[in-house]
Amino acid sequence: xxxxxxxxxxxxxxxxxxxxxxxxxxxxxxxxxxxxxxxxxxxxxxxxxxxxxxxxxxxxxxxxxxxxxxxxxxxxxxxxxxxxxxxxxxxxxxxxxxxxxxxxxxxxxxxxxxxxxx
Amino acid sequence: xxxxxxxxxxxxxxxxxxxxxxxxxxxxxxxxxxxxxxxxxxxxxxxxxxxxxxxxxxxxxxxxxxxxxxxxxxxxxxxxxxxxxxxxxxxxxxxxxxxxxxxxxxxxxxxxxxxxxxxxxxxxxxxxxxxxxxxxxxxxxxxxxxxxxxxxxxxxxxxxxxxxxxxxxxxxxxxxxxxxxxxxxxxxxxxxxxxxxxxxxxxxxxxxxxxxxxxxxxxxxxxxxxxxxxxxxxxxxxxxxxxxxxxxxxxxxxxxxxxxxxxxxxxxxxxxxxxxxxxxxxxxxxxxxxxxxxxxxxxxxxxxxxxxxxxxxxxxxxxxxxxxxxxxxxxxxxxxxxxxxxxxxxxxxxxxxxxxxxxxxxxxxxxxxxxxxxxxxxxxxxxxxxxxxxxxxxxxxxxxxxxxxxxx
Numbered sequence: 001x002x003x004x005x006x007x008x009x010x011x012x013x014x015x016x017x018x019x020x021x022x023x024x025x026x027x028x029x030x031x032x033x034x035x036x037x038x039x040x041x042x043x044x045x046x047x048x049x050x051x052x053x054x055x056x057x058x059x060x061x062x063x064x065x066x067x068x069x070x071x072x073x074x075x076x077x078x079x080x081x082x083x084x085x086x087x088x089x090x091x092x093x094x095x096x097x098x099x100x101x102x103x104x105x106x107x108x109x110x111x112x113x114x115x116x117x118x
Numbered sequence: 119x120x121x122x123x124x125x126x127x128x129x130x131x132x133x134x135x136x137x138x139x140x141x142x143x144x145x146x147x148x149x150x151x152x153x154x155x156x157x158x159x160x161x162x163x164x165x166x167x168x169x170x171x172x173x174x175x176x177x178x179x180x181x182x183x184x185x186x187x188x189x190x191x192x193x194x195x196x197x198x199x200x201x202x203x204x205x206x207x208x209x210x211x212x213x214x215x216x217x218x219x220x221x222x223x224x225x226x227x228x229x230x231x232x233x234x235x236x237x238x239x240x241x242x243x244x245x246x247x248x249x250x251x252x253x254x255x256x257x258x259x260x261x262x263x264x265x266x267x268x269x270x271x272x273x274x275x276x277x278x279x280x281x282x283x284x285x286x287x288x289x290x291x292x293x294x295x296x297x298x299x300x301x302x303x304x305x306x307x308x309x310x311x312x313x314x315x316x317x318x319x320x321x322x323x324x325x326x327x328x329x330x331x332x333x334x335x336x337x338x339x340x341x342x343x344x345x346x347x348x349x350x351x352x353x354x355x356x357x358x359x360x361x362x363x364x365x366x367x368x369x370x371x372x373x374x375x376x377x378x379x380x381x382x383x384x385x386x387x388x389x390x391x392x393x394x395x396x397x398x399x400x401x402x403x404x405x406x407x408x409x410x411x412x413x414x415x416x417x418x419x420x421x422x423x424x425x426x427x428x429x430x431x432x433x434x435x436x437x438x439x440x441x442x443x444x445x446x447x448x449x450x451x452x453x454x455x456x457x458x459x460x461x462x463x464x465x466x467x468x469x470x471x472x473x474x475x476x477x478x479x480x481x482x483x484x485x486x487x488x489x490x491x492x493x494x495x496x497x498x499x500x501x502x503x504x505x506x507x508x509x510x511x512x513x514x515x516x517x518x519x520x521x522x523x524x525x526x
Contacts, residue, residue: 001282087284088234089292110282 002042002084002111003091008075009104011049018049022101029099030079037083040094042115044081075104082115124164128157131174132250134219135181137226141285146229146247146275148185156181178219182212223248224338225287227331230274231300232283239274240299241307246271249327293342301348301404304331308352325359328352336391343399346391347408353388354411357381368515373424373455377417385415403440406432426455443474451483459490478507482517489524497524 014023027046034041053069069076081098085091088108095106132153139149156177170176213219230243242260245251257267277283288296308328332349339345361379364370392412395405413428433449446469454462466484474480485500501521505514 003282087286088232088282089284089286089288091282092234108281110280 001087001091002082002114003088004109004111005044005081005083005091005095005098006077006107006109007079007081007098007100007104008107009078009101010074011076011078013101014049016049016051018046026099026101033097033099034081037081037094040083040085042082042084044079046079047077050076078104082111084114121161124161127169127173128160128177129250131177131219133223133226133248134221135174135178136247136250137222138178138220139181139185140229140247141220141222141225142182143185143189144285146278148188149181150247152181152185152188153177155184159184174219175213175217179213179217186212223334225285227300227335228287228296229278229283229285231296231303232278233295233299234281234283235274235277236270237303239270240303242267243271243274244303244331245307245327249331251327297339297342297344300335301344304328304335304348308355325356329356336394340394341398343395343402344404346395346398347402347404350388350391350395350408351404351411353384353391354408354415357384357388357415363512366515367512368519369510369512371516372414374420376420377415377422378419380415388412388415401435401439403436406436406439410436424455426452430456443469443477443480447474447477447480447483450487454487454490459487463487463491476507478504478513481507482513485517486520489520494524 014020014026018027030044030046034044050069053067055066055068055070057064057066081094083091083094085094088110091108095108098106100106135156136149136153139152140146143149159180160173160177164170226248227244230247231240235243242256245256245259246253253268253271254264257264260267262270308325329352332345332352336345336349357380358372358375360381361375361377362370388408389412392405392408395402395408399405400409410429410432413425413432417425430449430452433445433452436445437449447466450462450465453465463484466480466487469480481500481504485497485504488494488497488500498521501517501524505517505521
């Protein structure tokens with residue numbers, strides 16, 4: 001099964017341009033973890049700061065463009081992994097080892113339609 | 119065969135068959151529906167030809183065929199059936215009369231109690247699928263309407279199917295996390311049965327199921343102290359059931375129960391499980407709880423003094439490994455008996471009322487201690503607080519009697 005791992009963290013700890021030491025350290029951890037995952041990882045990346053986010057909201061069929069992320073919260077969507085594993089337990093095992101600061105969350109969501117490799 | 123005997127035969131076979139089908143086809147709904155189909159066919163066939171020699175085997179074969187038929191039908195309807203379903207149909211020999219029903223109940227318990235399933239649905243799902251209780255029975259035990267409970271079960275089953283919850287028993291490395299979810303679920307389920315003190319009510323079968331499920335779990339995981347401890351706790355508690363209410367349906371507190379009314383064979387059974395648990399891990403929280411039950415059940419008659427000192431020592435030990443308000447409250451009760459009412463009260467007052475405000479035993483214990491300390495007005499207020507919370511009729515009667523004594 002294919003799962004999307006959505007990483008939520010308080011992005012302020014990584015500085016506005018994601019270049020402070022904490023950000024560099026985390027990035028190195030993600031690179032190492034991606035290598036460790038090998039073929040299990042189909043895709044993945046960190047995301048730029050939520051101040052770079054733009055949201056198109058649709059209400060009653062009418063679209064409006066907004067500055068900022070969809071949900072305002074202390075933790076923001078900070079990155080994702082797309083993985084291919086046999087079942088939820090395997091996905092949980094991968095998600096538990098996703099590099100994360102002291103506080104944060106990884107949401108595990110099965111893909112509705114699996115991505116075809118190639 | 120009357121429909122009542124049929125119902126019993128179906129329930130007896132249900133957990134094992136649903137579990138075997140679910141782990142074979144990796145589909146809870148298919149397992150449940152196929153078993154229901156098999157029961158419907160049994161009603162017809164058995165009343166015509168008489169019951170078969172082995173009702174369980176008959177139901178299993180029939181349910182298995184129903185499942186395969188359903189999968190074939192689905193495959194014709196949707197030409198892109200998942201690979202798994204085709205394998206399920208073609209690679210498995212059909213069970214016949216001599217095929218033993220594989221015992222996959224442990225696997226199914228781990229599926230129902232997966233941490234990814236909503237906690238409020240785990241117990242209900244286990245009771246439904248593993249114990250074969252009806253939605254109505256479970257709804258009554260959980261004080262929910264039947265549609266609400268049915269919704270909860272549907273959501274949980276959908277989550278299991280869509281999130282890809284595995285139908286494997288997890289490896290021992292995952293047990294600390296997974297086993298606790300299982301045992302807590304059973305504790306919640308049993309708590310519901312235990313609340314009905316008289317035990318003659320809607321939970322009668324339910325308590326029997328708890329004896330069975332803890333027996334199965336302890337048998338399947340004999341090297342886990344916690345599973346034996348839970349089997350022991352449920353037996354000690356069930357052994358005391360006949361003494362828990364008086365002729366008027368009023369609750370009798372543990373220290374006032376007549377030990378001669380307790381069910382001796384269940385106590386013997388409970389001790390056997392406790393010995394097993396103690397030999398593995400004597401200081402684990404559930405083992406300590408079982409030892410507390412054992413201390414009570416060692417009492418032979420009301421003439422013998424209640425074992426409060428031993429109880430207090432065990433709660434002291436339990437507090438070290440499980441510091442929560444329920445343990446603290448129970449310890450305070452023992453403390454009041456050993457060191458006096460004031461000591462017990464002082465202990466309770468350190469909790470701070472806030473987090474326990476909705477907890478009936480907190481008010482009941484506090485009211486009793488205040489009354490014994492001669493603080494009658496405060497005691498009356500505490501009894502009112504206890505009575506304002508939902509209680510079973512046995513508890514309500516007892517609380518009302520206590521309050522009435524106070525104002526005499």
